[in-house]
Amino acid sequence: MLTNLLKESGPREVFCGLTSIVWLHRRMPDAFFLVVGSRTCAHLIQSAAGVMIFAEPRFGTAILSERDLAGLADAQEELDRVARDLLQRRPEIRTLFLVGSCPSEVIKLDLARAAERLNASLSGRVRVVNYSGSGIETTFTQGEDGALAALVPTLPARDEPQLLLVGTLAHAVEDRLITLFQRMGIATVRSFPPRLSTDCPPVGRGTRMLLCQPYLSDTSRELQARGAELIRAPYPLGAEGSRLWMEAAARAWGIDEPIIRATLDPLSARARQALEPHRQRLQGKRIFLLPDSQLELPLARFLHRECGMALVEVGTPYLHRDLMEEELKLLPADTRVVEGQHVEQQLDRVRQAHPDLVVCGMGLANPLEAEGIATKWSIELVFSPIHGIDQAGDLAELFSRPLVRHGALAFA
Amino acid sequence: MDLTLWTYEGPPHVGAMRIAASMEGVHFVLHAPQGDTYADLLFTMIERRDRRPPVTYTTFQARDLSGDTAELVKRHVREAVDRFQPDALLVGESCTAELIQDQPGALAAGMGLELPVVSLELPAYSKKENWGAAETLYQLVRGLLQHLRPGSTDHDPCAWRRQERRPRVNLIGPSLLGFRCRDDVLEIRRLLEAHGIEVNAVVPLAARVTDVERLPLADANVCLVPEVAEPCCTWLERHFGQPFTRTVPIGIGATTDFLKELHSLLGLEAPDPREAQRQSRLPWYAASVDSTYLTGKRVFIFGDGSHALAAARIAQQELGFTVVGLGTYSREMARPVRAAARELGLEALITDDYLSVEAAMADAAPELVLGTQMERHSAKRLGIPCAVISTPMHVQDVPARYAPQMGWEGANVIFDSWVHPLMMGLEEHLIGMFRHDFEFVDDQPSHLGHLGSADTAKPSGSDFDAAGSEPDPAANLNVELQWTRDGEAELKKIPFFVRGKVKRNTECFARQQGKYQIDSETLYDAKAHFNT
Ligand code: SF4
Ligand code: SF4
Numbered sequence: 026m027l028t029n030l031l032k033e034s035g036p037r038e039v040f041c042g043l044t045s046i047v048w049l050h051r052r053m054p055d056a057f058f059l060v061v062g063s064r065t066c067a068h069l070i071q072s073a074a075g076v077m078i079f080a081e082p083r084f085g086t087a088i089l090s091e092r093d094l095a096g097l098a099d100a101q102e103e104l105d106r107v108a109r110d111l112l113q114r115r116p117e118i119r120t121l122f123l124v125g126s127c128p129s130e131v132i133k134l135d136l137a138r139a140a141e142r143l144n145a146s147l148s149g150r151v152r153v154v155n156y157s158g159s160g161i162e163t164t165f166t167q168g169e170d171g172a173l174a175a176l177v178p179t180l181p182a183r184d185e186p187q188l189l190l191v192g193t194l195a196h197a198v199e200d201r202l203i204t205l206f207q208r209m210g211i212a213t214v215r216s217f218p219p220r221l222s223t224d225c226p227p228v229g230r231g232t233r234m235l236l237c238q239p240y241l242s243d244t245s246r247e248l249q250a251r252g253a254e255l256i257r258a259p260y261p262l263g264a265e266g267s268r269l270w271m272e273a274a275a276r277a278w279g280i281d282e283p284i285i286r287a288t289l290d291p292l293s294a295r296a297r298q299a300l301e302p303h304r305q306r307l308q309g310k311r312i313f314l315l316p317d318s319q320l321e322l323p324l325a326r327f328l329h330r331e332c333g334m335a336l337v338e339v340g341t342p343y344l345h346r347d348l349m350e351e352e353l354k355l356l357p358a359d360t361r362v363v364e365g366q367h368v369e370q371q372l373d374r375v376r377q378a379h380p381d382l383v384v385c386g387m388g389l390a391n392p393l394e395a396e397g398i399a400t401k402w403s404i405e406l407v408f409s410p411i412h413g414i415d416q417a418g419d420l421a422e423l424f425s426r427p428l429v430r431h432g433a434l435a436f437a
Numbered sequence: 438m439d440l441t442l443w444t445y446e447g448p449p450h451v452g453a454m455r456i457a458a459s460m461e462g463v464h465f466v467l468h469a470p471q472g473d474t475y476a477d478l479l480f481t482m483i484e485r486r487d488r489r490p491p492v493t494y495t496t497f498q499a500r501d502l503s504g505d506t507a508e509l510v511k512r513h514v515r516e517a518v519d520r521f522q523p524d525a526l527l528v529g530e531s532c533t534a535e536l537i538q539d540q541p542g543a544l545a546a547g548m549g550l551e552l553p554v555v556s557l558e559l560p561a562y563s564k565k566e567n568w569g570a571a572e573t574l575y576q577l578v579r580g581l582l583q584h585l586r587p588g589s590t591d592h593d594p595c596a597w598r599r600q601e602r603r604p605r606v607n608l609i610g611p612s613l614l615g616f617r618c619r620d621d622v623l624e625i626r627r628l629l630e631a632h633g634i635e636v637n638a639v640v641p642l643a644a645r646v647t648d649v650e651r652l653p654l655a656d657a658n659v660c661l662v663p664e665v666a667e668p669c670c671t672w673l674e675r676h677f678g679q680p681f682t683r684t685v686p687i688g689i690g691a692t693t694d695f696l697k698e699l700h701s702l703l704g705l706e707a708p709d710p711r712e713a714q715r716q717s718r719l720p721w722y723a724a725s726v727d728s729t730y731l732t733g734k735r736v737f738i739f740g741d742g743s744h745a746l747a748a749a750r751i752a753q754q755e756l757g758f759t760v761v762g763l764g765t766y767s768r769e770m771a772r773p774v775r776a777a778a779r780e781l782g783l784e785a786l787i788t789d790d791y792l793s794v795e796a797a798m799a800d801a802a803p804e805l806v807l808g809t810q811m812e813r814h815s816a817k818r819l820g821i822p823c824a825v826i827s828t829p830m831h832v833q834d835v836p837a838r839y840a841p842q843m844g845w846e847g848a849n850v851i852f853d854s855w856v857h858p859l860m861m862g863l864e865e866h867l868i869g870m871f872r873h874d875f876e877f878v879d880d881q882p883s884h885l886g887h888l889g890s891a892d893t894a895k896p897s898g899s900d901f902d903a904a905g906s907e908p909d910p911a912a913n914l915n916v917e918l919q920w921t922r923d924g925e926a927e928l929k930k931i932p933f934f935v936r937g938k939v940k941r942n943t944e945c946f947a948r949q950q951g952k953y954q955i956d957s958e959t960l961y962d963a964k965a966h967f968n969t
Contacts, residue, residue, distance in 0.1 A: 036513060037496045041472020059440075063532035063561055068447040069475045085442040091562045093438050094536070103438035111440060127470045127533035130499070160472025161499040161533065197930040204957075299965040369520060388477030388489065395487030415961055 029359050030344070035367025038386060039317055039342055040073060040404075041160030042168030043124065047074040048407060049172055049218070050083040052193045055119040056222040058084040058172075059111065060158070061104060061136060062126030073387075073404070083118075085111065089128055100132075104139050105146075112151055120222035122172060125157035152179060152222075164342040166240040166319045166407060169193060173218055176225065177247040180217075183227035187213040188274055189253065191244060192237030195410035196220065202261075202271075202413055209275050209288050217248075228253050233277050235270060237261060237412055239352070240319040242345050259351045262320070263327030264296035264417040269351075271414075292414040299418025300331060306425040308333035310381040313374075316340035316366050317386045317403040322352045324384070324406065329357065332421055336360050337378045340371065382427060399427040443791050443811055445741075445766040445829055449559035450531045451476050452569025452665075456577065457527055458490035459612040459641040463577070464523035466514050468506075468541040469531035471496040483832050484613055493517040495534075495541075502537065510541045511548060518550055524646040525553040525581065527573065532561035553646070555580040565789075567664040567741070567767060570612060574641055575668040581649050583676065592678025594656045595704035604703045605635035607655040609681075610666030611642040616744060616828045618642060618662065620841035625661065625686065628844045632696065632708060640669075653677050657702045661685070661843075663743055664767060686843045687747035688851065689713045689720055689755050716845035719852045723756055734859065737762035737803035739786065739794050739812055740827025742770020744842070748807045748826050749777050751851060762786065762801040764794065791815065805859060810834070822858035918944055920955045927957035942967050 043066055046058040060066050067086035074082070087107045093100040104123075112118060121143070123136045136155040143153040156171035157163060163171060173191070188211050190202065203214045215226035217234075232253035236245055239260050249255060258273035259266040268289055275285045312334045314321040321341045328334040336357070344364040346353075356362070363371070368389075375383060376396065383393050383400045390400040401424060411420040450467055457465035458480050467473070474494050480486045495513045497506055518526065528545040542556020555576050559569050597604040608625060611618035619642070626636050637655040638648040652658075652673065658681035660670045670681040680702050686695035696708045714720050722728060736758045738748045745765045752758040763778045764786025765771065771787045778785035786797050795815040798806060806816040806823040810831045816823035825834055826842075840854075841847040920928065931939050939960070946963035947955050 035516075036494050037471045038474045038477065038494075039471050040475055041470065043472060044475075061438075064441075064444060064446075064448040064565065065450075065473055065532050065561065067441050067444045068451065069472055071443055072447075072475055072479060082442050085440055086444075087438045088441050089438060089562060091560075094562060100438065107438050107440045127472070128536060131502075131533055131536045159499075160470035161497065161502070164471065200930065295962060295965040369516075386478075388474060388481055391481040391485060392488045415964070418965060 029361045031361065031363045033363050033365045033367045033370065035365075035370065037164075037316075037342075037366045038368040038388060039366070040165040040386065041069065041127075042158035042163030042165065042171060043070055043126065043160075044073045044165050044404075045158065045168030045172065045407075046070055046084045046124065048193055049169060052218055052220065053120065053222040054083065055117060056083065056122060057111065057115060057118045057120070058122045058124055059108065060084065060086040060124045060126055061129045061134060062086055062089065062124075063128045064088055066126045066128075083115075089132075094132060100134055101139055101142075104134075105143065108139075108143055108153070112147070119151060121151055121153045122175070123153060123155040124168075124172075125155065125159055127159045127161045130157060130159050130161065154179065164319075165317060166238070169238070170241045170243045173241060174243040174247045176218065176222075177228070177244065177251060180225050180251065181227040182229050182251070184229035184231045184252070185213065185227070186231040187215055187226070187233075188278070189226060189228065189232050189234040189248070190214065190216045190237050191234050191248065192241055193218055194237050194412055198410045198412050198416060201415060205271065205288060205292075205413075206274065209271075209278075209284055210280050211274065211278050217244075233274070235261075235274050236348070238320070239323060239345070239348055242348055245348070257351055259326065259355060260320075260323040261412045262323045263331050263420060264293055264300065264414045265331055266323060266327060266352075266355075267412065267414040267417070268293055289414070296414050296417040300421050303418065303421035303425040304332050306428055307421065309335065310428065311335045311337050311378070312382045312384070312424075313337040313378060313380040314339045315371065315375075315383060315385040315389065315403070316342040316363070317384075318407050319343075320403070320406055321384070322349055322356070322362070325360065326352055326355045327417075327420065328424060329360075330355065331417065332424070334382075334424075337380045338363055338371075338374060340364075340366060342366070382424060399431045401427055439790075441790070445789050445791070445809060445811065446566035447476070447479075447829075448532060448561045449564045449566060449569025449572070450529055450557075450561065451479070452566040452571070453527060453529050453557055453559060453573040454480075454490055454492055455566075455570045455612045455614050456573040456641050456665075457492060458486075459643070461643065461645045462524035463491065463527060463646065464517055464521045464525075465490075465492045465527040465529065466495070466510070466517050466541065466545065467492055467529055467531060468495045468497070468510055468534035468539060470498070470533050473531045473533075479614060483830065484835055485832065486613070491521065491523070493521075497534070506537060506539050507544055510539055510544050514541075514545045514548060514550070518552070523552065525555065525577065526550065527555050527557055527577065529557035529559050529573075531559075535559075535561050553581055568769065570665045571668050574610075574612075574665060575672055578640070578649055578652065578669050579672055579676075581646060582653065585653060587653070587677045592680075594680055594702050597656055598704065603633055603635045604656050604705065605637040605654070606699070606703075607637050607652050607658045607679075608639045608661050609658050609670055610660060610662030610664075611639065612662070612665055613642070614828065614830070615662055615665065616741070616826070616830060616834065617840060617842045617847075620839055621661065621843040621847065623839070624841040624844040624846050625659070628686070628692070628696075632700070632705075634699070634703070634705075653679070655679060657681060657699065659699065664741055664769065685743045685747060687744070687847060688751035689717060689848050690750055691747055692844055692848065713845065713848075717848045719755060719848040722852050728757070728856075731856070731859075732757050734758045734805055735761045735801070735803040736805045736807055737798050737801050737812075738826075739764045739766075739798075739806075739808045741765060742767035742774055744827035745774055746770070746777055747842075749781065751848075752807070752855075753781065755848075756852075756855070758805070761803050762797055764788065764797070795819075805855070807855065824855045824858055917953055918947060918955060919953060921957075924954075924956040924960055927960050939964070 140153040140155040154175040156175040158168035206214045228251045230252040234253050256273045256277050258270040261267040261270040325339040338361045340363045393400050457463050480490045528542045611622050638651050658670050660666045660681045673679045682698050684695040686692040736752050742765045760781050765774045766789040775785040791811045807826045809827050813823045840850050943963040
């Protein structure tokens with residue numbers, strides 16, 4: 026077990042949970058995310074999403090004004106009006122997420138009540154759920170956890186045996202994983218969140234679930250409360266983690282070892298081949314992961330064990346020991362894992378260690394590049410299809426490319 | 438409560454950050470939750486700055502709310518001062534902190550710090566980014582200068598003559614995240630130098646506290662970016678008697694007027710009115726026969742106040758366009774924009790709802806849109822060419838090359854960037870002449886790839902042939918290769934823009950392996966094989 030676990034507190038530099046709307050709205054195109062917040066919230070999602078992938082957004086902000094802050098009854102009515110206008114303008118919407126923010130939480134605007142009222146008045150045409158993505162409660166990827174946890178009560182109850190993959194995956198990756206599970210003999214494999222918000226999987230005592238993402242603690246707890254059983258495994262990043270993750274499910278299904286091996290061995294061999302050129306570039310290079318996406322531990326494990334990188338420090342916004350247990354076991358015992366952040370002190374350590382590569386948020390990347398340190402945006406890792414054995418090479422490429430680039434540039 | 442899908446301006450504290458980040462030696466402590474740190478990326482990514490903005494966020498969390506957030510503020514102030522040793526400190530709060538009413542400014546002021554501390558009130562629920570920038574600049578300048586008793590209440594902008602020196606002015610308002618401010622400052626410096634006028638201080642861009650302290654030494658102020666500079670210029674006029682210019686020098690006419698205005702403020706002889714013809718290409722290019730086709734082109738204009746006003750004047754008077762829509766999201770500038778619109782026989786669109794801008798745009802059916810990044814998106818949807826003239830901006834609005842909007846060179850840049858999205862006159866003419874030739878069967882898409890009509894250039898290789906259509910085995914050179922259903926299905930999942938390449942690679946790989954059937958496994962094998 027790790028001996029070098031530290032906690033740090035101070036100014037942080039991480040996105041708030043609203044940011045996950047950026048990928049959730051793409052996963053479920055029949056849903057709309059209505060943030061109830063301030064101009065800052067609107068500006069945040071626009072800046073986090075807009076600069077990267079501007080699209081006709083399926084998210085928006087109901088901006089609180091002075092009038093709303095004055096009397097709360099008024100705010101509930103206003104929210105009704107905004108929601109109705111929106112649904113009228115966007116009749117294709119089937120699920121409306123009311124997303125709480127810092128301001129709405131501080132003024133204690135009751136979004137659950139609003140959701141209930143809207144549900145009653147829309148009588149099933151649109152389903153309204155609420156969760157919080159506020160920066161005083163959640164960081165970055167935790168927003169997805171909140172959104173999914175809010176959907177769990179709407180899932181139909183069914184006890185049939187099924188494997189449930191929990192967490193947003195790229196479509197192609199999802200298809201591939203399902204094919205592979207079925208090839209091993211797991212007949213029913215479903216995903217949550219679904220590709221359409223109206224196409225929610227059932228849940229019940231026959232459900233066994235694998236978490237595709239490590240930040241889904243509330244969702245997994247809610248699903249367990251509905252009868253689902255959590256299969257413990259490392260996360261499906263890298264060939265090794267993905268294999269252990271798939272094997273865990275296969276074993277839970279009692280599938281014979283030879284079948285598991287016959288299915289996964291060729292994949293592992295192929296992944297080794299795909300990884301090799303990247304491993305050669307990454308081997309022995311030193312990496313520093315700043316806390317952001319909550320994928321830091323699984324990534325560190327992959328980068329160390331499969332790419333041969335040296336881990337200078339692994340930051341994580343918070344450490345959910347239970348969900349990270351299998352990952353922690355695979356990290357070298359002396360890995361410095363730092364939970365929380367004091368961004369200035371952490372950057373001091375980055376400068377002191379001068380690693381070859383830093384994984385960080387978008388605000389920090391260019392300043393570090395200017396100091397001669399190659400970086401990788403952590404947000405890219407939540408957007409890219411990186412899960413599964415077949416993606417291990419692509420995942421490694423995301424880290425080797427900045428190094429290749431640094432090597433490629435020469436100015437006389 | 439207002440529904441916003443996209444906003445033209447950030448909250449007022451982002452405006453304050455723009456001032457702090459523009460300057461050297463000014464640090465900003467912002468009482469805000471962790472998510473508000475996103476604002477850093479505006480500077481480090483959109484402006485591609487090589488350092489973080491000088492902002493310390495308190496990043497309080499819900500669990501802090503039950504405790505002592507005031508202590509948290511003080512701790513961050515102390516740490517920031519120790520670590521960054523600024524020459525002046527700004528203290529403010531974001532929307533959430535405003536609700537918990539810690540009054541960080543007062544807290545910091547009570548800490549006995551040995552540096553100027555400016556406390557900012559940034560009402561996030563009623564004001565926006567430009568207002569925040571203007572207010573911050575004004576508070577900072579006032580905070581640093583108000584103790585100076587004006588030497589004499591009768592400031593003489595012509596004192597330079599008596600003192601036997603060159604006249605000097607301050608350039609006020611250019612900031613980070615302002616549209617092309619960096620280049621505009623250079624251009625205006627050049628322009629003034631050519632007229633023997635010295636620049637005393639530029640504030641806030643690249644200014645230090647000492648530059649602010651030197652402001653009173655100037656004979657007059659140039660209010661370069663009214664959205665940011667006006668309250669500051671007004672105060673300097675009230676407190677020190679420094680007059681300031683009202684004209685924003687964007688375009689030929691405005692630059693000429695600006696020079697006239699400044700010369701008269703400083704008691705200089707009026708400049709040669711023919712200077713524009715000599716210094717800028719716009720007047721001649723606009724008069725050249727190739728520009729005949731621009732006559733009456735219908736343009737729709739929307740942006741911040743100054744740029745929208747400037748664009749309207751240039752469009753109508755200097756390029757011979759017909760303005761069919763004019764509006765701004767800057768409510769502070771609503772009045773002059775309304776007046777300008779009225780003169781054009783239009784009703785100004787004053788709104789920050791981009792959807793209503795899009796609707797007005799669709800309604801006006803212009804041939805060219807001059808707008809913000811948002812109008813660029815809307816125009817693209819409507820199939821109308823567009824040039825970006827105003828914030829909010831995208832990384833592409835911070836070009837590597839020199840591209841001012843102001844002064845003579847600015848006019849050149851404007852000519853190019855507005856006219857290029859349109860078909861050039863000669864081109865339009867030739868296409869008209871050869872309309873019946875077989876090459877011109879469709880309505881011509883020209884270089885406007887986004888106009889939506891079919892791309893006439895035939896894809897040369899097989900690269901793009903698979904885009905969206907069924908892979909056609911008969912089209913392969915080697916007919917014996919066969920994609921299985923499963924392989925085809927897998928192939929279709931690959932984004933269209935790389936699908937052609939993947940297909941080719943996979944087939945090549947299959948041939949090497951002596952395989953005749955390509956299934957999903959072959960595809961993955963090939964992927965691994967080529968993955969280097
Ligand atoms: S990488 Fe930066 S510049 Fe390029 S699209 Fe994304 S945000 Fe824009
Ligand atoms: S941190 Fe809070 S106030 Fe800031 S953007 Fe996130 S939810 Fe909105």
